[in-house]
């Protein structure tokens with residue numbers, strides 16, 4: 001009798017354990033799916049800034065996703081499997097040589113990463129405003145990556161957070177810039193259904209950069225350090241200071257120092273800048 005009771009108790013305990021493990025796994029895959037959906041939220045309090053804490057949490061989360069066998073080290077095959085997953089954008093965008101100039105802010109026939117980022121951010125903010133009409137969504141669709149399924153269902157573009165819009169536009173920039181020179185030319189812009197194409201060479205170069213001690217595997221701490229470095233670079237190279245539109249030099253200075261001050265107090269850097277520098 002006593003034996004039976006003990007066995008039942010052990011079975012019950014094991015049942016609990018496996019349920020807890022399952023719940024934990026579901027939790028992880030829900031909040032983070034970096035390889036399949038790199039637009040998973042990083043700005044967890046949705047204040048439009050990525051703080052050091054949020055960047056650190058996101059880095060740990062991404063690390064766990066990329067380290068598919070969970071042994072605490074990312075080796076090259078794991079890295080390539082996650083980072084070179086591609087995807088095709090839906091064709092539901094009106095990008096054309098005619099509206100190229102709308103995104104080419106200084107009209108020099110080239111859309112830089114910075115122009116693209118600002119264009120996306122403006123389109124997102126305008127789509128979020130109370131006065132937003134259907135046309136704001138048409139413009140936003142020029143910038144944000146949407147899968148063919150998402151293109152057909154308007155709810156994705158209507159409900160995305162600024163964090164998600166930022167990473168989706170960073171992906172679109174990479175997809176449109178087919179020759180990888182960090183500039184989008186008119187014929188690249190007019191591509192209606194570009195594919196994310198991260199090749200093996202790019203993945204290998206990124207891997208070597210992050211693998212600080214060059215021993216062929218990336219630890220969690222190396223990954224975190226590399227992500228943190230991007231945050232620091234953006235704060236010190238003045239990318240934050242360039243965030244105001246040209247011609248508003250005094251506002252630009254104010255916004256720059258305000259961002260630097262808020263970064264020091266923990267608010268971080270604007271989500272658009274962070275996302276564009278880490279994709």
Ligand SMILES: [Ca+2]
Nearest residue numbers: 043045047049
């Ligand atoms: Ca935040």
Ligand SMILES: [Ca+2]
Nearest residue numbers: 067071073074
């Ligand atoms: Ca591993």
Ligand SMILES: [Ca+2]
Nearest residue numbers: 104106108110
């Ligand atoms: Ca330009």
Ligand SMILES: [Ca+2]
Nearest residue numbers: 177179181183
């Ligand atoms: Ca190009």
